[in-house]
Amino acid sequence: MTALALMGLLPENASTTGSVNLDGENLLQKSEAEMCRVRGNKMAMIFQEPMTSLNPVHTVGRQIMEPLRLHKGLSKSSAMQEAIRLLDRVGIPNPAERVSNYPHQLSGGQRQRVMIALALSCSPDVLIADEPTTALDVTIQDQILELIQTLVQEEGMSLVLISHDLGVIAENTDNVIVMYGGTVVESGKTDHIFDQLTHPYTQGLFAAMPKVGMGRGKRLTTIPGTVPDLINLPSGCTFTDRCPLASDICAGNIPPVNQMEGSHLVTCHHLQQAVSARSKGLYE
């Protein structure tokens, strides 16, 4: 949702407040026609589901060529050359032949590579990757992430990576924003946060990770309860129902933003308790 809001692609009945700034311009104030020039050109997005994110009736080459012709005004033949170059760039073997394949002729990993080529086609400034590896198996996941990482460094793009996979985040990001129930609960430099887990939800996320050498037959740690109904979010802290530290104050009052070291911010009523619970483990 946050990613779609950034792109201005929320359903028409949604309202967006605040501002989305890119190159000093507030994207929320732009008209739909102006946004069409930003999308795919300055901002591009990689989706979660490579299996369904390509149109089955067009060849992959044609789909990569479209934004090139749209935003850069390339001719058909030069767009084709560029599409082949991009497919080669994202590591698809034999790109000159693959370019005329239909999506169903490619595997999931290859399709995700095509999606990346599509997103990269106009060398955007910001690349949003919405759980780009969720639908892929582990070996392919690693290849895709490595590919995204190299491309981001070589093209000098900013990457917004959305993921549940903490390992993926630790390896691929500089800054982290932890979100729960649509609100930011913790944010800061990746190293800081991974060193000093503070918010009860962040601690829960880490506790829930399977650990090597945990022993067979032991259950994984979980955060009790379920995600709140996003239509009726609790009025105070969204994590109240599931938080081991919750008290009366959490239910009705929006928690304060506490500044930790540097840019590390934590949104919690019970900061001291949360900090001291780090060593004990909140969810044992």
Place this chain on the structure above:
Amino acid sequence: MSSSSSQSFIGRCLNSRSFLVGGVITLFLLTCAAVSLFWTPGTIDISIKTRFLPPSADHWFGTDQFGRDVVSMLMTGTQNSITVGVVAVSIGLFAGVALGLLASAQRGWTEELIMRMSDFSFAFPAILSAIMITAILGPGGVNSIIAIGIYNVPVFARLTRGSANAIWAREYVMAARASGKNKFRITIEHVLPNILSILIVQATIQFAIAILAEAALSYLGLGTQPPHPSWGRMLNEAQTLMFLQPMQAVYPGAAIALAVFGLNLLGDGLRDVLDPRLSRKR
């Protein structure tokens, strides 16, 4: 994989019995219409001397009460039915698909307006609304085509909007929007190609319905006017002679039935051949 899927399209066509049978019947009707443009076995001019001749080598199905050759009448009538079908379905297809795509792309009150209007026109049975339209515009071949065409518009509008909405919800449409395409381009490049097979199948079926509707209108005297032959009017003329010359009614009736049967089979067959969900399973 690529060779099997491209080769299997023709393979699927040959495998589908309804496609083959329907295709052959439709082709036969088209041939009849085409041949009748420059050759018919007999004449469709009135000649009282030759009325009610029994079937013979000169008149395969005999002649009617005005001495016209029945086979020639039927063949020339095919022209009429096919013209009505093609033009009326085209009117419905273009206007209906455009409205449906517009409704689906714009949503909101545009969609509401278009859909409520088509609901409204659905409230009248097809023939009834066609009769109403010909009553307003006056009877005649062209007006009956317009009437049937107008009846087809909401059918296609509804179908298009429904299937287009399903495509708009797809991830690749979201991906297309994320790459900066406007609604018009997405509609033309992504939505339309993906619903084309559904539309082709529906067009075939509407074609059969249009032929039926034209026959009904001509039977009622609201469609094709004399002297141009029409299956519906042949039925009407045969009606008074039902007990004297029953075969006079059987021939045009059989022609209408054959055309509708053939086109419906072709529609079913096309569905088997074109439907991506069915084809993916194979």
